[in-house]
Amino acid sequence: MSDAKRDFKNACNTCQKITDNFNKGIDRTAKQNFGGGNTAWEERKLSKYETSEIRLMEIVEGLCESSSFECNHMVEEHEEHFETWWFKRKTKHPDLHKWFCIETLKVCCPKGTFGPDCNACIGGSERPCHGNGMCDGDGTRGGNGKCTCDHGYEGEFCLDCIDGYFSEVRNDTFSLCTGCHSSCKTCAGATNQDCDECKEGWEEDDQETCVDVNECSKDPSPCEEDQYCLNTEGSYSCKACDKVCSGCTGAGPDKCQACASGYQDVEGTCTDMDECSQSEPVCTKENQECVNTKGSYVCICSSGYEEQDGECVQTPQPEKTEESEVSEMTTGPHGEL
Incomplete structure (x- = not known):
């Protein structure tokens, strides 16, 4: 946008904002009065608040934010026009924007x-x-x-x-x-039979109708080994297989092509294999126990044993003190008298 065009636009926008705020000010002060002790006397002797200079000044003071240089400059430069319109032109020219911005300042044009x-x-x-x-x-x-x-x-x-x-x-x-229909790149009507040219991901059938291309039926699959293909209208997406699968045709443990390590096929569904229940023990070290986990297992030391240097050794018992030995002698090892 050239500087001249920008200046015109900014001036018009500023003027529009000023006249909008002036009209809001008229609405805001519509039910006010002089605020003195004897409003009836003031309006009889001075003038009606509705058409007074005091009301005009209250409206003008609220036209611009203090930080808006363009707005305040335009108001200060043309304040006499507001007085002219307020006292002499308002009845004949009720549209302030048209009179002030278009006809007087000539910074705006009529719409269109x-x-x-x-x-x-x-x-x-x-x-x-x-x-x-x-x-x-x-x-x-x-x-x-x-x-x-x-x-x-x-x-x-x-x-x-x-x-x-x-x-x-x-x-x-x-x-x-x-x-056009979602299948059409160009068309002469609203249906997929009105396509002049099909979009990518669609193709013409024998009836010259644009139909979806099933990318997932292609061999090889457009997806990775650990993904399955999900066809959508005009496209496709690749989704991750279930973690129990080694390759799959869809979502879930029942769509596996093969089961992942640690899982076995049970009536068509890949299910966790309990290695701990095998006939041959998987935890072979002395004093070890097997704990099954999803897809695997862990070997831990039995209760009363702890691991040291890869072996399960008996957990040391705390040494008895002289006081505890005397106590056991007098009360018995289980505390009986």
Whole structure:
């Protein structure tokens, strides 16, 4: 965007914000009054608060945030215009934005027009870009009037349809572009029988209808050895096999091509193998016990034994003190008298 176009747009946006806030200020102060002790006397002797300068000042003070230089500069520079409109033009020109931004400051244009002379956008000011896009500079004194089309539309006038859309209704001033069936790259209608060309992942059948390609039926499979293929419309995805499987055709332990180490086939489902129940012991060292785990097992020392240098040796008993020996002699080893 050029600096000139940006300046026009910024000035118009600032002016629009000011007039919007002015109208909000009118609403905010609609039920207020002078706030003195004798409002009736003040309004009879001075003026009605509704049309007073005091009310105008209260509204003007709330038009800009303190940090907005552009807004405050525009208000300070043109404060007399607000007084003119408030006291002399409001009845005849109730639309403040039109009077202040478009006709007086000339920083904005009416909707549907653009440029220094407020020329009509392509398609006319009532329906810029034939209702299917945005006119460059719309509502400002900038821009070149060119259309940026909405999704689904293209061309200088936004009357043509992009690939993946077809023209449901079309004349010189109106176009309605509707999405093709998901299988179509281009089409002349809404169904998969109306495709001019199929999308990738789809193919024509004998009836010239675009149907899904089942990538998962290909040999070899497009997925890795530890994955299974899941077909989707127009594509596919690769999913991880269950950890009990060595290769699979689908999700779960019942879709394994073979069982992983530590698992065995039980009526078509890969199930944990209990190595500890085998006829041949798997924990062969003295004083060892076998504990089964999922897909494996561990060898641990039996109760009362502990591992030292790879062997299970008896856990040492705490040495008896003289006091404990005397106690056992007088009370017995189990505490009886």
